[in-house]
Amino acid sequence: MILHNENRSELRVIDKNSKSDIRSPLKWPGGKKRVLKHIRAILPQQGKKRLVEPFVGGGSVFLNLEFDEYLLCDTNADLVALFNAVKRAPIDFKKDAQALFTQKNNSADKYYELRQRFNDNTDAYERAVLFLYLNRHGYNGLCRYNKSGGYNVPFGRYKKPYFPNDEIDFLAKKLERAEIISGDFELAFEQIKSGDVVYCDPPYSPINRTSNFTAYAGNVFSDEDQTRLVSNSIKAQQKGVATVISNHYVAFTKKLYASADQRSLFSVQRSISQNGKSREKVKEVLALYQSKK
Numbered sequence: 001m002i003l004h005n006e007n008r009s010e011l012r013v014i015d016k017n018s019k020s021d022i023r024s025p026l027k028w029p030g031g032k033k034r035v036l037k038h039i040r041a042i043l044p045q046q047g048k049k050r051l052v053e054p055f056v057g058g059g060s061v062f063l064n065l066e067f068d069e070y071l072l073c074d075t076n077a078d079l080v081a082l083f084n085a086v087k088r089a090p091i092d093f094k095k096d097a098q099a100l101f102t103q104k105n106n107s108a109d110k111y112y113e114l115r116q117r118f119n120d121n122t123d124a125y126e127r128a129v130l131f132l133y134l135n136r137h138g139y140n141g142l143c144r145y146n147k148s149g150g151y152n153v154p155f156g157r158y159k160k161p162y163f164p165n166d167e168i169d170f171l172a173k174k175l176e177r178a179e180i181i182s183g184d185f186e187l188a189f190e191q192i193k194s195g196d197v198v199y200c201d202p203p204y205s206p207i208n209r210t211s212n213f214t215a216y217a218g219n220v221f222s223d224e225d226q227t228r229l230v231s232n233s234i235k236a237q238q239k240g241v242a243t244v245i246s247n248h249y250v251a252f253t254k255k256l257y258a259s260a261d262q263r264s265l266f267s268v269q270r271s272i273s274q275n276g277k278s279r280e281k282v283k284e285v286l287a288l289y290q291s292k293k
Helices: 033-042 060-064 077-088 090-098 108-120 124-137 165-175 185-189 223-237 251-256
Strands: 050-053 069-074 178-182 197-200 242-248 262-271 279-289
Touching: 033 060, 033 242, 033 262, 033 279, 050 060, 060 165, 069 077, 069 185, 077 090, 077 124, 077 165, 077 178, 090 124, 090 165, 108 124, 165 178, 185 197, 185 223, 197 223, 223 242, 223 251, 223 279, 251 279
Parallel strands: 050 069, 050 197, 069 178, 197 242
Antiparallel strands: 242 279, 262 279
């Protein structure tokens, strides 16, 4: 049984400075820590009070941008449960999660035993604790589910998985100003108000159209979904809301973002093989739909 009794006074206060961006507690595919400078350069921030992230993922963007409030949304219910657990009882979540980071649990047998416990569990808090363990002990920080909704990332075989103590503390402090919701990105757009700024990091449009890896949280983000996201961004302009969207810069997105007020292009290094040793530069785009009010 996992117990959680709140004791917020034990939270460490972390000084964040411009020289070092804060990492998410989670290893997250497509995390934006390495490209924050490009996002900061294009995202309207002056005088803006609330940042809305319809695809919050690991949270690297909101963790490193200073707003009065945050509205965070994601389709991954386990990710949302983890954020909610940290928000409600950060000290106890940290203690319960750290108890799983032992040498005994860093073996294939224990990993698959705990993965099965996670898949059989229906308690949101216990799943959140196990989710952090699986994220840090699983292969390459992947987050993947089978068609039945079972988490199926294999064991990562790391010598000593890192426990994100300071990162959880910083996340807890930021979440004091955040509302967290679970669902399709349109749920977040339905709640926007004039003056908000929206940053969207959807599953990327594939570089290779015959090998589409946009599966996310057990779903697939299609071309129609990409188009629906742009439609919501254009509607948001009329409400006085600016939106920035990240994506691969390929023929499809070049056409898709043709109506954007600004497009910023840059290259990033990405792994192109399962072993992660083979890398190449790929082009990305940030498309800005500026507020019309």
